[in-house]
Amino acid sequence: MSYKIILILLFACPTWAQKSDPASGKVIHLLTMEAPPYMSTTLPEQGAAVYALRQIFKKNGFELKVTFTPYLRAKILALKKDSISGFFPAAEENITAGYVLSKIMYVTPWGFAERKDHPIQWNNPEDLLPYKIGNVMGYELSRVLAPAHKKKKFQIENVSSDELNLLKLANKRVDLAFIDATMLEYLIKSSPQLRPYQNQLQINAKIIRMDEYGVAFKKTGKGKEHLNVFNKIMNKEEFHRLVELYFKTHLQN
Structure with a gap:
């Protein structure tokens, strides 16, 4: 993209x-x-x-x-x-x-970054309950999960930056990372820490919004x-x- x-x-x-x-x-x-x-x-x-x-x-x-x-x-x-x-x-x-x-x-499109060897198919927010989701503090992830998040306990781990979020994803500490698709493309090409993983990460097939x-x-x-x-x-x-x-x-x- x-x-x-x-x-x-x-x-x-x-x-x-x-x-x-x-x-x-x-x-x-x-x-x-x-x-x-x-x-x-x-x-x-x-x-x-x-x-x-x-x-x-x-x-x-x-x-x-x-x-x-x-x-x-x-x-x-x-x-x-x-x-x-x-x-x-x-x-x-x-x-x-x-x-x-x-x-x-x-x-700009938003979605979940995922590992290519662990693609996740989902249709409804409830489908994400089994997975750990990385989120940058200040991002409006609750809009994606609403109104389900009011009734269910999702596994959300907040971090301070997109780079850290993607590193956790690459190292299998989370299953998905909420992110702007443009930023994902940019960071995996430009970040020295993420460049080794650029062939291992991708945007999930379901663009959220x-x-x-x-x-x-x-x-x-x-x-x-x-x-x-x-x-x-x-x-x-x-x-x-x-x-x-x-x-x-x-x-x-």
Whole structure:
């Protein structure tokens, strides 16, 4: 599964015609998390999504400032800091009080990673009861298991990162690992720890859902102002071109 196939970009608004001087101090400060290849402090330009957003903001006279922090902390920290306008990526399901979701940026498939020598067939959440499932803290695994998880006790082991989750899977400490399919493909090719297992891991045949992501802007102050800016300047074709350019430049094998 290629990055181009997985990344479905849904920007539909025309580019904002109003341009301004980037040196005018118009800074949009957002929080994000480690989620390569889209966002990462270890990648060139801080990842594909950050690169694309920054280029579009710059073209329209704004500077994008990005701070990395654990995902659960981002929701709280952004509300406390007047200089921060919001956090990304955000989906409708994880928007909390005080935020509003922007236009959708992209859609990505989620599923379970599994070992090729131990593929798992399942149709209903109850079919997963016999298996240990790895989950990164902050991911919405409960949506996959609901409403069954309210009645059944699933074997869920929370970890701090996708890389650690996949290592546990490769070493047979869990049977499945909940993950973004794009991230699975990226990590097994790029992580020195996971590269030895790249021919042993795969995405489960059942794609669970397609998640739609945007930016969660605060409802007050700069957040409200920057939400309007964001929704006006985003252009589907331009964002798509920039992300594909990033993948071609930085992530080709």
